[in-house]
Amino acid sequence: MNLEKMKESFNKWKSDYNKKKDASKLRQKKFMSVSSYEPEPLYTPLDLQDFDYFEKLGIPGDYPFTRGVHNTLYRERLWTMRQFAGFGTAKQSNERYKYLLKNGQTGLSVAFHLPTLMGLDSDNPLSRGEIGKDGVAIDTLADMETLFDGIPLDKVSTSMTINAPAAILLAMYIAVAKKHGVAPEKLSGTIQNDILKEYIAQKTFIFPPEPSIKLIVDTIEYCSKHLPAWNTISISGYHIREAGATALQELAFTLIDGRTYVEAAIARGLDVNEFAPRLSFFFNSHNDFFEEVAKFRAARRIWAKLMKEKFGASSQRAQLMRFHTQTAGCSLTANQIENNIVRVTIQALAAVMGGTQSLHTNSMDEALALPTEKAVRIALRTQQIIANESGAANVIDPLGGSYYVEKLTDEMERGVMDYFDRIDRMGGVLSAIDKGFFQSEISDAAFRHQREIEKNERIVVGVNSYCDGNGEKGGGDILKIDEKVEREQVAALTALKKKRDNDKVKSSLERLKNDARSGANVMYALIDCVEAYASLGEMCDVFREVYGVYEEPPMF
Amino acid sequence: MSEKIKVLIAKPGLDGHDRGAKVVARAFRDAGFEVIYTGLRQTPEQIVNAAIEEDVDAIGVSILSGAHNHCFSEIMNLLKHNSIDDIMVFGGGIIPDDDVAYLKSIGVAEVFGPGTPTDDTVKFVKANVRKGNE
Numbered sequence: 001m002n003l004e005k006m007k008e009s010f011n012k013w014k015s016d017y018n019k020k021k022d023a024s025k026l027r028q029k030k031f032m033s034v035s036s037y038e039p040e041p042l043y044t045p046l047d048l049q050d051f052d053y054f055e056k057l058g059i060p061g062d063y064p065f066t067r068g069v070h071n072t073l074y075r076e077r078l079w080t081m082r083q084f085a086g087f088g089t090a091k092q093s094n095e096r097y098k099y100l101l102k103n104g105q106t107g108l109s110v111a112f113h114l115p116t117l118m119g120l121d122s123d124n125p126l127s128r129g130e131i132g133k134d135g136v137a138i139d140t141l142a143d144m145e146t147l148f149d150g151i152p153l154d155k156v157s158t159s160m161t162i163n164a165p166a167a168i169l170l171a172m173y174i175a176v177a178k179k180h181g182v183a184p185e186k187l188s189g190t191i192q193n194d195i196l197k198e199y200i201a202q203k204t205f206i207f208p209p210e211p212s213i214k215l216i217v218d219t220i221e222y223c224s225k226h227l228p229a230w231n232t233i234s235i236s237g238y239h240i241r242e243a244g245a246t247a248l249q250e251l252a253f254t255l256i257d258g259r260t261y262v263e264a265a266i267a268r269g270l271d272v273n274e275f276a277p278r279l280s281f282f283f284n285s286h287n288d289f290f291e292e293v294a295k296f297r298a299a300r301r302i303w304a305k306l307m308k309e310k311f312g313a314s315s316q317r318a319q320l321m322r323f324h325t326q327t328a329g330c331s332l333t334a335n336q337i338e339n340n341i342v343r344v345t346i347q348a349l350a351a352v353m354g355g356t357q358s359l360h361t362n363s364m365d366e367a368l369a370l371p372t373e374k375a376v377r378i379a380l381r382t383q384q385i386i387a388n389e390s391g392a393a394n395v396i397d398p399l400g401g402s403y404y405v406e407k408l409t410d411e412m413e414r415g416v417m418d419y420f421d422r423i424d425r426m427g428g429v430l431s432a433i434d435k436g437f438f439q440s441e442i443s444d445a446a447f448r449h450q451r452e453i454e455k456n457e458r459i460v461v462g463v464n465s466y467c468d469g470n471g472e473k474g475g476g477d478i479l480k481i482d483e484k485v486e487r488e489q490v491a492a493l494t495a496l497k498k499k500r501d502n503d504k505v506k507s508s509l510e511r512l513k514n515d516a517r518s519g520a521n522v523m524y525a526l527i528d529c530v531e532a533y534a535s536l537g538e539m540c541d542v543f544r545e546v547y548g549v550y551e552e553p554p555m556f
Numbered sequence: 557m558s559e560k561i562k563v564l565i566a567k568p569g570l571d572g573h574d575r576g577a578k579v580v581a582r583a584f585r586d587a588g589f590e591v592i593y594t595g596l597r598q599t600p601e602q603i604v605n606a607a608i609e610e611d612v613d614a615i616g617v618s619i620l621s622g623a624h625n626h627c628f629s630e631i632m633n634l635l636k637h638n639s640i641d642d643i644m645v646f647g648g649g650i651i652p653d654d655d656v657a658y659l660k661s662i663g664v665a666e667v668f669g670p671g672t673p674t675d676d677t678v679k680f681v682k683a684n685v686r687k688g689n690e
Contacts, residue, residue: 114570114621126599129626130570203572203596243575330575334670367670369622369652443578450579454673463671478652481622554595556565556578556585 001045010044017041030457034288034331035246036448043403051406056301060396062316064304066297066409067397068355069320074393079351080358081383082159084326086111086136087370088485090146093136097151099373103380107358108151108189109159111135112169117204119165119540122489131486134370135161139493139537141530144172145179154182158189159234159324159358164206166193167219168539171526174227190231190280190324193219196257196429200438202239203552206540209430211547215522216261217268222523224275231280233261234324240438241284242330244446247295250284251412252419253438255302259420260429262311272311276318285347285354286328292347293399294408296354299323301409302416325351326360332367336462337476340364345382352392353399359383369478436555443556493535500533508532509542516546561685562590564612566603568631569621572596576648576670577618583674584616584681600630607635607643613685616677617647624651625658632662644685648672 020026032038058064061071070076083100085108086093097108113135115127121139122131131137138144148158153176162169170191174184195212198205205212220232237245237254245253258279265275283299285292303321307313327347332340341364348361361379363371371379387393399405426432433439452458459465512525529539565581567574574596585591592610594603607615619627628647635643647659648668656667665684668677 118570120570126570126597129623130621133622134571198572203574204570243573244579332670367650369650443575443582446575447579447582450583450674454675460671464673480652552595554593556581556591556593 003045003049006045010042010046013042032458033247033291034286035248035291036445036452037246037248037291039290039404039408043407045403047403047407056406056410057400063308063319065300065320067400069300069322069357073355073396074352074387075396078387078393079356080107080157081105081380081387082107082109082324082358082360083376083380084109084111084159084161084360085376086113087134087479088132088136088481089489090136090138090143092132092485094147094149094151096373097147100376100380101151101156103377104384105380107157107159109360110147110161112160112162113137114204116169116536117162117164119168119206119536119543121535121537122486122493124537128486131489132481137485137489138169138172139489140496140533140535141172141175142492142496142533144169144176148173148176148180153177153180154186159192159231160189161192163192163195163198163202163204164212165536165540166191167215167523167526168530168536170219170223170230171523171530174527175530184226185228187227188229190234191219192236192282193233194236194257194261194282196260196433197236197239197254199433199550199552200240200253200257201243201245201442202236205550205552207543207547208550209433211543212550213261213264214519215543217264217270218521218523220261220265220275220278221268221270221521223278224270228278230278232275232278234280234282235261236282238282238284238326240442241286241328243442244330244449245442246445247286247288247291248412248415249419249441249445251295251299251302252416254281254283255299255306255416256420256423256429258303259306259310262307266311272307272313273315273318276307276311276313277315280357281321281323283323283325283351283356284328285325285351285356287331287343287346289346289350289353290399290405290408292350293354294405294412296323296325296351296356297397297400297405297409298412298416300355302413322357324358324360325354325356327351327362329362329366332362332364333460333463334367335467337364337367339462340367341378341382344379345386348382349386349390349392352386353397355397365476365478369480372477372479374477436553439555496533497535504532505529505534505538509534509538512539513542513546516543560588560590561614561682562592562610562612563681564592564594564603564607564610564615566594566598566606566615566617567596567619568598568600568603568617568627569619569623570597571619571621573620573649574618576620577616580616580618580648580674580677583678587678587682589678589681600627600634603631604634604638608638608640612643614644614646614681616681617645619647619649619651622650624649625655628659628664629662632664642686644681644687646677646681648677
């Protein structure tokens with residue numbers, strides 16, 4: 001490469017470009033990414049002059065894993081196609097899971113209804129109107145038995161989106177498996193178990209941050225002894241992005257949350273080389289293709305460096321970041337809903353180009369309601385088309401070496417480090433949550449994004465442009481949850497609470513309280529409780545009593 | 557109208573999706589309204605009590621959990637029960653069309669779905685507030 005020649009031709013190009021720009025010949029005044037980042041119009045070798053291949057990229061499967069976590073990537077095994085699903089009663093969701101598995105899905109992903117996420121039973125007055133609405137209603141082990149009826153838990157991996165009460169749902173899963181005759185060490189799957197992003201963005205918190213982190217470390221410790229193939233946490237940027245964060249904020253806040261969990265586990269005395277291989281991540285994939293690919297690549301590099309340099313992780317498994325991706329729910333429009341199929345395709349392709357380990361593609365109708373079966377099938381087929389027809393899965397990290405993508409990957413890394421410094425100066429993640437730092441960064445970005453759309457600085461097809469009066473409004477079939485679900489769920493719970501051995505329930509809850517008070521690992525007591533058919537709400541009440549509850553100061 | 561219009565942005569339901577509520581609250585503030593945001597997971601009783609205490613002109617209810625029919629009808633009943641007819645109730649969130657028709661039939665002034673420009677919501681409230689519920 002003759003750099004002098006490159007500089008000369010670049011400068012000539014730049015002056016021609018600027019002439020057109022100054023003469024207002026460009027289509028827009030500003031060209032920006034979904035995250036309001038303004039890229040240069042052209043990237044060249046001049047942007048990568050000091051680029052050290054082995055320092056920045058390495059070979060796929062080798063430190064710093066920028067190019068991917070496997071040396072064969074999708075040539076050996078495709079990503080896991082994992083559609084998040086759950087609604088109504090356990091029986092209805094069980095049928096949806098069987099349908100998805102029959103259609104070629106390779107892993108389950110359970111959505112719980114809001115009362116379960118908030119540690120409330122279906123018969124709690126606060127649960128009224130919410131039963132089975134945006135997830136499946138789980139009150140006791142009996143519901144979990146129905147949910148996984150006829151599903152081979154030794155073969156299928158299950159991801160459960162559960163946070164504040166994650167330890168309880170894990171205990172239930174272990175108990176169901178036991179009834180199926182499947183030993184804990186055979187179980188594979190994930191609990192989301194990431195409470196920090198709840199305070200930051202998703203807001204389904206129950207207890208204060210410190211005891212919540214203690215519960216998480218309990219699950220990490222328990223699984224490292226008994227469930228070696230279980231992902232103990234899915235450190236999530238997804239919800240941070242959905243709440244309005246930029247790609248960079250999503251990445252920075254997620255990684256610093258991850259760092260906080262690693263510090264807590266090390267403080268418990270756990271060995272980083274033992275527990276870190278079971279940490280997993282969960283990212284969003286939005287419309288700006290290159291920005292997303294750069295984000296995924298930077299994520300692996302930053303995490304590997306952090307694990308190796310800061311925490312002294314020596315095994316490769318402890319350094320590499322595995323992640324799940326979901327396409328951006330917040331990018332879906334309620335207008336002209338079929339357009340969402342195209343958005344999801346672009347986003348899913350970015351996730352694959354970014355080397356994801358598993359993927360959920362949203363259904364086109366999710367801006368209106370939970371998806372219909374047909375919409376879910378199209379979403380799954382989208383992944384299958386990318387996997388089998390597009391050629392994207394043939395080559396490892398096919399965008400590696402792109403001047404733009406490498407430059408953007410570097411800038412993501414630098415931006416993350418800047419956020420780390422700012423958050424550390426505030427006293428770390430918990431203190432930044434306390435000060436409302438993340439929350440205000442995110443709501444500023446969300447507001448800016450909305451204003452850009454309203455001022456037509458940002459085009460959203462079918463929303464502020466290209467509205468032709470045909471099909472702007474959704475229409476068509478949507479999935480409705482029958483109000484009967486609420487009555488049935490409450491009746492079943494009431495009957496179960498009468499039928500079970502209530503002395504056993506009482507004594508197991510007593511043990512749970514003692515263990516929670518003493519600071520012992522609560523997993524053992526939780527398994528006792530769930531096997532006695534104590535309800536989720538009863539167990540969470542014990543924790544509420546011992547740990548207290550968290551309330552967020554309202555701000556906007 | 558010389559006095560500032562006072563709006564309560566309320567977040568019932570168990571979901572924590574506060575992006576929309578916060579964006580709308582800011583848009584009202586920027587448009588010169590006095591805005592109170594309730595914070596998350598308020599029961600209909602808490603919302604109506606706050607509206608009465610703060611003497612607001614309108615309640616904007618944001619809900620994405622699917623419990624909208626229950627939450628809105630409780631709010632409307634409580635307002636009626638307290639003989640309040642000068643507080644306008646409007647809403648937003650993930651609310652299917654069929655349910656929008658139902659919500660309007662019980663007195664909800666308007667429901668703004670995803671993609672609504674905040675200016676539309678602000679203009680609507682400006683034009684329709686302090687008229688009394690029909």
